[in-house]
Ligand SMILES: CNc1nc2c(CC[C@H]3O[C@@H](OC)[C@H](O)[C@@H]3O)c3nc(N)[nH]c(=O)c3cc2[nH]1
């Protein structure tokens with residue numbers, strides 16, 4: 355019985371925890387460390403799949419909660435599955451909806467069975483359970499399925515986090531029991547435990563015991579201070595198996611990516627690159643720029659002079675500013691393309707640096723040019 359998804363460690367940096375690997379999936383290999391563009395509702399916003407593939411993305415995310423509510427997982431299944439439906443033939447990771455249903459606040463009720471909630475679209479009532487989350491992801495046909503978990507809020511007291519983490523472990527047992535075709539899709543477990551290192555250790559022990567093909571660290575990037583997240587990571591990344599992929603959910607911006615890689619994490623996802631693009635913010639080698647700024651009105655240079663993406667090869671800051679100021683969709687298309695390319699390209703640089711045992715130097719060079727992080 356071979357798992358759909360397997361990990362191969364290729365090289366580890368001599369001075370830090372950074373590691374270089376490959377994740378083998380039924381829809382191709384993923385070079386790690388990897389940044390995964392987010393396509394929550396079945397599209398990476400303002401991007402066509404060919405563009406996302408051309409810039410080197412080997413895996414994208416989609417979301418169980420959103421696709422279940424609209425258009426419905428049965429429709430996606432009838433269409434031949436999510437790869438066919440969205441015209442993406444590389445790897446897909448679907449998040450379980452754990453994060454979404456918990457961020458619905460008052461509109462949801464948690465029981466041992468699962469979470470009942472009101473749709474943010476039309477107010478209709480639904481129940482997401484571990485079994486339901488697995489059924490939906492089976493219908494979507496993603497290569498990596500995330501377990502149904504509770505992404506606990508921050509801050510939260512210890513007793514809440516303990517109960518929540520223990521329930522998430524029980525839900526993981528149920529996800530594992532419900533997922534049958536392990537050769538077609540791999541179920542990843544999610545470590546919870548809030549900001550309590552002992553609860554994180556207990557969560558790690560219990561989920562690693564279930565011997566799943568891969569694991570993620572959840573419950574972070576939920577508003578906690580950066581130092582706190584890094585302190586938690588210092589303690590818990592190595593609790594996850596060395597021979598499996600380690601995914602940090604919802605992270606992040608360039609600085610967090612470097613910090614996560616340095617601690618031995620392999621996979622990252624964040625909506626930021628496309629979300630900030632829609633507000634006119636571009637990530638460049640010399641920090642972030644807000645294209646709406648009047649100083650770009652007659653600036654005929656590219657967003658980032660060191661970037662070779664489609665946007666930077668063909669358009670100026672003045673033009674993109676004009677597109678943004680006149681409300682043209684082209685601004686979101688061009689800046690999203692650049693921001694994603696920037697992160698994908700940055701990760702390629704990180705992979706190369708790890709191979710050549712110069713990750714620390716690469717990180718230092720990047721930080722010196724990029725300047726202070728937001
Ligand atoms: C941003 N910070 C953050 N995101 C997180 C996500 C993904 C959000 C998912 O929601 C959408 O992005 C907001 C995308 O589809 C993404 O996969 C998480 N998902 C699960 N299942 N469990 C977690 O503990 C969790 C924690 C997160 N922290």
Ligand SMILES: [Zn+2]
Pocket residue numbers: 657658661662663664665666667692695
């Ligand atoms: Zn560019």
